[in-house]
Amino acid sequence: MEQLEILHKASDLINKATRVLFLTSAGMSADSNIPTFRDKNGYWRNFPPFKKKNLEAQDLASPWAFRNELPHAWAFYEWRRRNAQENQPHEGYRIINKWLQDRDGFIHTTNTDGLHLRSGCPEDRILEVHGSMWRLQCLDTCTYQFWEDLSVPLCDLDTASMKASNYPVCRNCRGIARPHILMFGDGEYSGHPEQEGSFKRFLQEPVDLTILVGSSGAVPTNDYIALHFMERGVPVININLDPSSNRIVNTDYFLAMKGKEAFMELDRITGVD
Numbered sequence: 001m002e003q004l005e006i007l008h009k010a011s012d013l014i015n016k017a018t019r020v021l022f023l024t025s026a027g028m029s030a031d032s033n034i035p036t037f038r039d040k041n042g043y044w045r046n047f048p049p050f051k052k053k054n055l056e057a058q059d060l061a062s063p064w065a066f067r068n069e070l071p072h073a074w075a076f077y078e079w080r081r082r083n084a085q086e087n088q089p090h091e092g093y094r095i096i097n098k099w100l101q102d103r104d105g106f107i108h109t110t111n112t113d114g115l116h117l118r119s120g121c122p123e124d125r126i127l128e129v130h131g132s133m134w135r136l137q138c139l140d141t142c143t144y145q146f147w148e149d150l151s152v153p154l155c156d157l158d159t160a161s162m163k164a165s166n167y168p169v170c171r172n173c174r175g176i177a178r179p180h181i182l183m184f185g186d187g188e189y190s191g192h193p194e195q196e197g198s199f200k201r202f203l204q205e206p207v208d209l210t211i212l213v214g215s216s217g218a219v220p221t222n223d224y225i226a227l228h229f230m231e232r233g234v235p236v237i238n239i240n241l242d243p244s245s246n247r248i249v250n251t252d253y254f255l256a257m258k259g260k261e262a263f264m265e266l267d268r269i270t271g272v273d
């Protein structure tokens, strides 16, 4: 099928759908200038001090780093919080929220930048499955509590050395706090029972469309959820600039487009049809 034909078929599916599951990943927020860190060159360019010490993103995004390289670990997240705050959720987020008003739907996101919630999506219609950089928990999990902290800056940050200081502390034991994010090699992420409960409730009734956006082969969590539904006859629209991203779901409704661009086109066509 030609891209234009797929766009029209996808718009048709969206107009008919009554229960939609949105599966959003890194490619969705990339259009809001949130770096993905899968591109190693970009990562090293942003953080020369990490290059010198050969600390890769997955090394810093770990409970190990918060115990052994604390100034660098918090610097990495402090930088990301500042970057996310400087950038705005793009038009695609607003369009998803608009579609959620007309029909039942749910957002399952692997992104931790909080852009869906910031764009105003309903709090009971989202699972940030890998957590959020805008929430904190105790590094030593003295309790499984977590709390919101939207302050920017949160730590002091020396960008030349990429070292942070003046760390946030646990509200309960006053020890070091860490992001409420599922990191690499992380058995201590406390999860979000409320959001998880909302997702379970959404799945109690049939889903008639899933829209997969910006998934990366490195973390295919959302691809496998889409595949699960596709094997049960639910159509999947896959929006991704990278054609190899259609490898797992292999759907006919593959749009080789940026997330923002695809949602704007789909919104235009669904409005006309």
Ligand SMILES: [Zn+2]
Pocket (backbone or CB within 6 Å): 138, 139, 140, 141, 142, 143, 170, 171, 172, 173, 174, 175
């Ligand atoms: Zn604590």
